[in-house]
Amino acid sequence: MRRLFWFGAGVAAGVAVARKLNETARKATPSGMAEQLGGAVRELAGAVGSFGAEVRAGMQEREQELHDVVERGSAADTVQFRRIDAPIADEGAAGSRRARRAGR
Numbered sequence: 575m576r577r578l579f580w581f582g583a584g585v586a587a588g589v590a591v592a593r594k595l596n597e598t599a600r601k602a603t604p605s606g607m608a609e610q611l612g613g614a615v616r617e618l619a620g621a622v623g624s625f626g627a628e629v630r631a632g633m634q635e636r637e638q639e640l641h642d643v644v645e646r647g648s649a650a651d652t653v654q655f656r657r658i659d660a661p662i663a664d665e666g667a668a669g670s671r672r673a674r675r676a677g678r
Contacts, residue, residue, distance in 0.1 A: 600606045 601610065
């Protein structure tokens with residue numbers, strides 16, 4: 575019974591090794607290499623395509639954000655600008671004292 579078990583295990587291992595060797599030998603042939611290269615190129619093309627789709631989706635999302643900002647009115651429309659020569663509100667009396675001391 576032991577011998578039969580080991581004989582069966584040896585046959586199974588031999589079949590597995592023979593299949594692996596045949597597969598490796600087929601991959602080493604020019605047609606096998608072309609098949610592998612074709613698969614790699616297809617995979618790369620798929621990755622580039624999905625990257626492009628994600629970039630387009632991001633561009634559309636950002637364009638929508640910018641469109642929403644323009645629709646609401648930009649922050650520059652609501653900001654009150656002061657003249658450069660106008661005094662700053664924080665300076666108050668101290669600013670005018672400094673100006674008097676400086677002779678202005």
